[in-house]
Amino acid sequence: MQQPVRHAGRRLVAGIPALWLAVFFLIPFLIVLKISFSEARLAIPPYAPLITWLHGLPIPNIHLSSYAYLFTDPLYLRSYLYSIMVAAVSTLMCLALGYPMAYAIARAGEAWRTFLLMLIVLPFWTSFLLRVYAWIGLLQNDGLVNDVLLRLGLIHHPVTLLQTNFSLYIGIVYSYLPFMILPLYANLEKHDTALLEAAADLGARPLTAFLRVTLPQSLPGIAAGSLLVFIPAVGEYVIPTLLGRTDQIMIGRMLSDEFFDNRDWPVASAVAILILLLLVVPIVLLQRVERREREAET
Amino acid sequence: MSRRGVFSRTALVLGLVFLYVPILSMIVYSFNNSRLVTVWDAAHSPSLKWYGVLFSDGQVLDAAWLSLRVAVCAATVSTALGTLAGTALARFGAFRGRSLLVGMTTAPIVMPEVISGLSLLLLFVALQQAIGWPRGMGALTITLAHISFCMAYVTVVIQSRLAGFDESLEEAAQDLGARPAKVFWRITLPLILPAVLAGWLLAFTLSWDDLVISQFVAGPGSSTLPMVIFSKVRLGVSPDVNALATLMVSVVASGVVVAMVWMRRRQRRRERDMQLAAATNL
Numbered sequence: 001m002q003q004p005v006r007h008a009g010r011r012l013v014a015g016i017p018a019l020w021l022a023v024f025f026l027i028p029f030l031i032v033l034k035i036s037f038s039e040a041r042l043a044i045p046p047y048a049p050l051i052t053w054l055h056g057l058p059i060p061n062i063h064l065s066s067y068a069y070l071f072t073d074p075l076y077l078r079s080y081l082y083s084i085m086v087a088a089v090s091t092l093m094c095l096a097l098g099y100p101m102a103y104a105i106a107r108a109g110e111a112w113r114t115f116l117l118m119l120i121v122l123p124f125w126t127s128f129l130l131r132v133y134a135w136i137g138l139l140q141n142d143g144l145v146n147d148v149l150l151r152l153g154l155i156h157h158p159v160t161l162l163q164t165n166f167s168l169y170i171g172i173v174y175s176y177l178p179f180m181i182l183p184l185y186a187n188l189e190k191h192d193t194a195l196l197e198a199a200a201d202l203g204a205r206p207l208t209a210f211l212r213v214t215l216p217q218s219l220p221g222i223a224a225g226s227l228l229v230f231i232p233a234v235g236e237y238v239i240p241t242l243l244g245r246t247d248q249i250m251i252g253r254m255l256s257d258e259f260f261d262n263r264d265w266p267v268a269s270a271v272a273i274l275i276l277l278l279l280v281v282p283i284v285l286l287q288r289v290e291r292r293e294r295e296a297e298t
Numbered sequence: 299m300s301r302r303g304v305f306s307r308t309a310l311v312l313g314l315v316f317l318y319v320p321i322l323s324m325i326v327y328s329f330n331n332s333r334l335v336t337v338w339d340a341a342h343s344p345s346l347k348w349y350g351v352l353f354s355d356g357q358v359l360d361a362a363w364l365s366l367r368v369a370v371c372a373a374t375v376s377t378a379l380g381t382l383a384g385t386a387l388a389r390f391g392a393f394r395g396r397s398l399l400v401g402m403t404t405a406p407i408v409m410p411e412v413i414s415g416l417s418l419l420l421l422f423v424a425l426q427q428a429i430g431w432p433r434g435m436g437a438l439t440i441t442l443a444h445i446s447f448c449m450a451y452v453t454v455v456i457q458s459r460l461a462g463f464d465e466s467l468e469e470a471a472q473d474l475g476a477r478p479a480k481v482f483w484r485i486t487l488p489l490i491l492p493a494v495l496a497g498w499l500l501a502f503t504l505s506w507d508d509l510v511i512s513q514f515v516a517g518p519g520s521s522t523l524p525m526v527i528f529s530k531v532r533l534g535v536s537p538d539v540n541a542l543a544t545l546m547v548s549v550v551a552s553g554v555v556v557a558m559v560w561m562r563r564r565q566r567r568r569e570r571d572m573q574l575a576a577a578t579n580l
Contacts, residue, residue, distance in 0.1 A: 009478050009479065010386070010390055010393070010478075013382050013385060013386050013390075014382070014383070014386035014390060014393065014395070014396075014399060016379065016382055017379045017380070017382050017383035017386070017399070017403075017449065017453070018383075018395060018398070018399050018402070020379055020445075020446070020449070021399075021402040021403065021406075021446065021449075022402070023421075024418065024421070024442065024443075024445070024446040025402055025405070025406060025446055026402060027421060028417030028418055028420060028421040029417055031417065031420045031421055031424055032413075032416060032417045032420055035420060045423055045427070097309065097312075097313055097316075098313075100305060100306040100308075100309035100310065101306070101309050101310045101313040101314075103306045104303075104306035104307045104309065104310035105310065107303070107306070116310070118554070118558070119314055119317070119318075120317070122550070122551070122554060123317050123318075123321065125503055125550045125554065126321065126543075126546060126547050126550050127506075127507045127524070127527075127543070127546055128507055128509075129507065129509055129524050129527055129528060129531075130324070130527065130539070130542070130543040130546065131320055131321065133324075133527070133531045133535075133539060133543075134320035134321065134323060134324045134543070135320055136531065136534070136535050137323060137324070137327065137535045137540075138319070138320060138323060140535065142337065144323060174316065174317070174320070177313065177316075177317065228408070231408045231410075232408060232410060234410065235410020235411070235412055235413065236410070237410075237411060237412050237510050238509060238510065238528075241532070242531065242532070252410055252411075252412045255412045255413070255416065256412055256513075259416060259514075265420070268416060269416070269420070272412070272413045272416055272417070275410060275412075275413060276413065279408075279410070283405070283408055286408065287404065
């Protein structure tokens, strides 16, 4: 009697969340895919069905016009490339700042380490939107940053910092820095310092030892952190809207504008599919890196 | 200290300054009397003027109430679903559809929010056409959308907690004749309770903060707190938002301090118990 009951129970435990995610995560994507191939029309909802029935016969009504539009409109292509560039540069900046930070935490004393990690994670618990908003106050023409620069005599007139690439990068690096630091820390903390000592004993200078021993070992951490920053940064909507340029929008904003302002659901869906195509490779890479790290632990 | 040690420590200090200056500046300016946000009105500050403005703003209060209700519902349901999924992934070994479940619980975490928002709205529209449910967009559709992305995070928290300790206790209970459901309620759940609480708090925070997905599925009548904040700050800096930010930061900070003290006390008690056990064994 025990076995069937147990199996039915297990099926429920795994089945209920799986069913939920199928309905609210998987099927929605299929709908986006479907709508990206339909024709826009003035109706509610504003797209034509993929298949119409005529005298009992299915007539396919599949259109590639949304994709054709996206590939021929230079405005769209530019925004696609701009998003990739912004995400890539922000990732490098996060790495440049996050790596030494993670390194310092990993080498700090036991009691310090917990406290420092808490300081890194704490901003994550406070509203993302409000933290991005804080930069508007800091970067505007009469804001704190310009004020400090003026007082130091570094500049003589306020510099326009808001709605530039600079403020966009600040916003993204600021928001995603913890995502870079945490996987790097998790990796660096496991390193065996005996290897470094051995390198030093063999006459390696600290920089050489770092480049030949620490850096290669931390590559999985670098990969995980970079992917965790790059993937969400590509589709970022809030930061470019509040801090970014007005003459060059990112692809997440493009999707939202097509949907809400132009009410073109097929084009918005096609944009979503193209963002996903761009992210498939990084997401698969991320899963592979994380699986390998987990296996290395056990 | 080596030169590298100096370099990385300097980077750490600068990085922490970078992370905390914006938050501190909001707190300071929330007590500024001036309407010009960045000009400190020394004669009349500190003042609680913007807190007064905030609490007399009906739109903000309504939105906060809606966000609170949505976040409590979304956190509770997503914690229940995420605990089930995390248990299945950590304890059931290999089963059919496991990799599908893994994929569906990790993908929402990295998915750009605009895509999740768009796809959920399109789902709700399609459901409305097909079966007439949900009726209109509002609190219900926001909650359903939040549950879906929150449960992915809860699953990860529960799964990694369960992976952290072995199954011997559960197996012992099973050998003594306890049914699986009883093993779960009496052994597994008490062991992972801290992770369940952490998962609930994480889900609550994510739901409370979400802007993009809510914007897609909210419909015209209902605005969550982040939606109201966003429409305010799109037009520039607004001093009452500083007051709101200060309140939210103080709640989170005190919550974290309480959690740390509680965990440290638990840790100490456990160490003392272990010492006692060792002493009595002698």
